[in-house]
Amino acid sequence: MVDSLDRRKAARCPVCQGPGYTFEANPNQIRCRNSLCMQNHGTKKCPRCGSESVGAVRRNKDDSSDDSSFAYTCADCEHVWR
Numbered sequence: 370m371v372d373s374l375d376r377r378k379a380a381r382c383p384v385c386q387g388p389g390y391t392f393e394a395n396p397n398q399i400r401c402r403n404s405l406c407m408q409n410h411g412t413k414k415c416p417r418c419g420s421e422s423v424g425a426v427r428r429n430k431d432d433s434s435d436d437s438s439f440a441y442t443c444a445d446c447e448h449v450w451r
Contacts, residue, residue, distance in 0.1 A: 384408040404428075405439075415443035416450055 380389040382401035385408070392398040401408045405426050414421050424444030429451060442449050 382406055382408060410439070410441065413441055415441075415446060415448055417448040418443060418446045420445040 380391055380399045381387070382389040382403065383399060385401060385403060385406045387401055387403045387406060389399040389401050392400045403409070405428070407423060407426065410423055410426050411421075413423050415423075420443055422444035423441050424447070425442040427440050429438040429440050438451060440449060440451055
């Protein structure tokens with residue numbers, strides 16, 4: 370088996386342990402390939418209470434024209450926003 374195809378040697382996300390990749394700007398940082406991983410949404414703040422604790426991330430189902438649209442749920446006040 371080719372080493373580059375061996376999944377056991379691939380970079381893993383430190384948050385969800387899914388497949389990751391080395392961040393070009395910082396080679397010591399591993400970014401997650403899963404768009405729904407909390408690591409990729411760490412800068413979001415709840416517009417209601419200001420908390421940085423995101424409890425859930427999911428894709429918006431009602432907006433079929435924009436695949437990059439996400440819905441967030443606050444872990445503290447359970448407010449849902451886009």
